Amino acid sequence: MKVFKFGGASVKDAEAVRNVGEILKAYTDQKLLVVISAMGKTTNGLEAVLEAYYNKAENTQDLFNKVKKQHFDCLRALFKDEQHPAFAELNDTFVEIDWILEDEPQESYNYLYDQLVSMGEFASTRILSSWLKEIGINHTWLDVRDCIKTDNKYREATVDWVETETEIKKRIPKLLDKGLVLTQGFLGCTSENFTTTLGREGSDYTAAIFAHCLDAEEVNVWKDVPAILTADPKRVPDAKALPQISYYEAIEMTWYGASVIHPKTIKPLFAKGIPLRVRSFVDQGLPGTVINDEETTSLPPILIVKEDQLLISLYTKDFSFFQESNISLAYQMLEKHSMKANLIQNAAVSLSIVVDHKPRRVGNLLTDLEQEFSVLTNSNLELITIRHYDMETVAKYIDNREAVLSQQSRQTIQTLVLRTSFI
Numbered sequence: 001m002k003v004f005k006f007g008g009a010s011v012k013d014a015e016a017v018r019n020v021g022e023i024l025k026a027y028t029d030q031k032l033l034v035v036i037s038a039m040g041k042t043t044n045g046l047e048a049v050l051e052a053y054y055n056k057a058e059n060t061q062d063l064f065n066k067v068k069k070q071h072f073d074c075l076r077a078l079f080k081d082e083q084h085p086a087f088a089e090l091n092d093t094f095v096e097i098d099w100i101l102e103d104e105p106q107e108s109y110n111y112l113y114d115q116l117v118s119m120g121e122f123a124s125t126r127i128l129s130s131w132l133k134e135i136g137i138n139h140t141w142l143d144v145r146d147c148i149k150t151d152n153k154y155r156e157a158t159v160d161w162v163e164t165e166t167e168i169k170k171r172i173p174k175l176l177d178k179g180l181v182l183t184q185g186f187l188g189c190t191s192e193n194f195t196t197t198l199g200r201e202g203s204d205y206t207a208a209i210f211a212h213c214l215d216a217e218e219v220n221v222w223k224d225v226p227a228i229l230t231a232d233p234k235r236v237p238d239a240k241a242l243p244q245i246s247y248y249e250a251i252e253m254t255w256y257g258a259s260v261i262h263p264k265t266i267k268p269l270f271a272k273g274i275p276l277r278v279r280s281f282v283d284q285g286l287p288g289t290v291i292n293d294e295e296t297t298s299l300p301p302i303l304i305v306k307e308d309q310l311l312i313s314l315y316t317k318d319f320s321f322f323q324e325s326n327i328s329l330a331y332q333m334l335e336k337h338s339m340k341a342n343l344i345q346n347a348a349v350s351l352s353i354v355v356d357h358k359p360r361r362v363g364n365l366l367t368d369l370e371q372e373f374s375v376l377t378n379s380n381l382e383l384i385t386i387r388h389y390d391m392e393t394v395a396k397y398i399d400n401r402e403a404v405l406s407q408q409s410r411q412t413i414q415t416l417v418l419r420t421s422f423i
């Protein structure tokens with residue numbers, strides 16, 4: 001069997017949904033599980049709804065109406081008749097958000113996030129399911145929460161592999177015998193049946209979890225880019241496609257912030273030697289990039305830019321050395337707030353930590369750090385990483401920028417720079 005994952009861009013509107021239908025038509029004789037993300041920028045839209053709701057802002061309903069409109073516009077373009085059952089089904093999905101918004105926020109932000117934002121994936125899979133029915137593709141719509149079991153760390157839930165594998169093995173093979181299985185990415189479920197999410201962009205990970213538990217032949221991640229490229233083509237127009245990379249290279253690239261696939265995706269595939277193909281939903285003839293266990297010998301320089309970085313500088317309050325116990329404490333606080341250090345550097349009485357500038361999480365983290373250390377921050381920074389760097393690329397992308405912090409190893413060079421100009 002195979003697992004396909006279609007991201008937000010591949011289901012962003014009616015035309016995109018039709019295109020997914022066309023692609024799937026060619027695979028109806030195969031055992032296929034299809035994982036779908038929320039449409040287009042829906043997750044960002046629902047995050048904005050939640051933020052407004054939590055802050056009791058007046059525009060909460062307007063923001064929600066905007067998300068709803070995009071979905072109903074898509075349905076109207078797919079089905080001329082508004083009596084089509086797809087409309088009532090989508091309405092039922094969004095009613096769950098109405099119920100949340102009716103009351104004042106009582107629960108924790110992260111819990112509410114997962115209950116509300118998860119509706120994006122339910123909406124997109126409902127729409128696609130209606131469309132597949134319309135074009136005669138036999139399939140089962142699966143509530144992924146029946147399969148992916150997690151702890152209750154809302155927004156960053158950890159998969160309970162034993163439970164998950166049991167449920168997947170129990171439910172999916174018999175469904176695959178009947179036709180294609182369509183389900184939601186990004187979501188999971190606690191033992192108390194509350195919805196969780198696996199971290200932003202987590203649908204790739206969902207595909208990998210299913211593939212691992214079902215011993216899939218391969219995973220295909222369908223994207224709006226032709227392959228994994230040596231740089232973001234918006235920054236580097238002549239970025240080259242990489243035909244193949246090893247699991248090791250892929251995990252390194254995602255660690256440094258390459259947005260090609262979710263960082264957690266590789267490990268479950270590596271464990272079973274399952275290849276992952278990143279390929280274009282625009283031009284299906286293109287070979288894309290295969291990630292597998294073949295060592296990649298010579299790779300060209302790969303440029304990865306992480307935008308909107310925050311440098312947090314911690315100082316001991318009494319001028320004592322910043323040693324192991326302080327470092328350990330700082331890391332515990334990062335872990336508590338689900339923040340990752342993108343770069344870290346130790347000096348005599350200080351520690352520099354570079355993190356993604358996510359306002360709510362950073363605010364909570366800084367409050368904790370300030371209890372223990374003197375804290376300074378610098379914002380408006382970019383972290384530039386070049387894997388397999390050479391003199392030419394370093395000269396082109398790093399040397400002309402104002403560096404704040406740098407690190408270099410045999411394979412990788414990283415520099416934190418002021419965000420003065422776009423490269």
Ligand code: ASP
Pocket residue numbers: 007008037038043044120185186199200201202203204
């Ligand atoms: N819809 C979720 C997000 O945008 C999950 C995903 O796209 O993979 O983060």
Ligand code: MG
Pocket residue numbers: 007008009037201
């Ligand atoms: Mg996405």
